[in-house]
Amino acid sequence: MSHSQSKSVTKAWGEVKQSAVKNRNFQKNGKNSSDYQQALSGLNATEYQASQTGIYIENLSFTYPNSDSAILKNINLTIHPNEMIVLVGENGAGKTTLAKLLCRLYDPSQGAIIWNGQDLRSLPLEDLRSRIDVVMQDYARFPTTVRENVAFGNLPKIQDDEAIREAIAEAGLARVIEKLDHGLETLLGKQLEGGIDLSGGQWQRLAMARALLRLSPAELLILDEPTANLDPKTEHEIYNILRSLAKGRIAVVVSHRLALAKLADRVVVLEHGQIIEVGTHDELIALGGQYHLMFTRQASSYN
Ligand SMILES: Nc1ncnc2c1ncn2[C@@H]1O[C@H](COP(=O)(O)OP(=O)(O)OP(=O)(O)O)[C@@H](O)[C@H]1O
Secondary structure, three states: OOHHHHHHHHHHHHHHHHHHHHHHHHHHOOOOHHHHHHHHHOOOHHHHHHHHHOEEEEEEEEOOOOOOOOOEEEEEEEEOOOOEEEEEEOOOOOHHHHHHHHOOOOOOOEEEEEEOOEEHHHOOHHHHHHOEEEEOOOOOOOOOEHHHHHHOOOHHHOOOHHHHHHHHHHOOOHHHHHHOOOHHHOEEOOOOOOOEOOOHHHHHHHHHHHHHHOOOOOOEEEEEOOOOOOOHHHHHHHHHHHHHHHOOOEEEEEOOOHHHHOOOOEEEEEEOOEEEEEEOHHHHHHHOOHHHHHHHHHHHHHO
């Protein structure tokens, strides 16, 4: 072992001993070891709690491969268990990019995403994917049957007609599917001979039925623009679906429709890749900042 290696081993051992002493002192002072771990982590109590049982995004920055400008810059955010977060912001603010990082389509260029105490990068990809339900803006439209579209990625339920029909009904598609000549066996997609095409909103509902069918296994729900293809009249119906989708797990929803932000436990406002405001709808309205401005603008355009 070289001199410098031996010096660094001695230093590391010194740190271990120091921690052991600190730990004993914590115990003497009546602190439990989780307090101790929190003190060591350098996080405050809320952040530490989220890093262990929710999602903790720490100093995250991200630049797309083959690009030189950072799309997300120094994002710090804690998401608590069962919390529903809505990400809002102007076009290009980085909302979808953040959603993509949460499902690990990309890794952060700097910083980390910690879920239940583990860095996303340390979780086997397959495990991670099975714990996340994603309905993205360009949600998948599979050129196959209704049944397979709903049960995609969910082999145990593919023959479970009752569960499939229930998910379809909950997503508000029961009448549309009933009218099809071959019911669940109807082929979808113009590219297939005899295939039926659905409207944008119907495809979107089908994607929701897929997420609803998978409701129990996935712990995290990511929805990108769930109301993009729906007219404002049917939106309230989608809000109800969203509530049942989000129940009992973390939900991160990207949306331009600020009426949806009212449903969230907290709203996160992104601007040019940075978080500029975080709070409940009421708090952000009272703040009178960017969210307030966006909300009033949108409300007046609807009126
Ligand atoms: N694959 C990619 N490679 C390089 N740049 C990308 C890629 N995808 C998105 N971007 C850029 O990243 C920026 C943020 O895009 P993103 O889709 O995250 O924004 P957004 O807030 O979701 O926008 P919108 O509301 O318009 O959907 C944009 O400038 C976009 O051009």
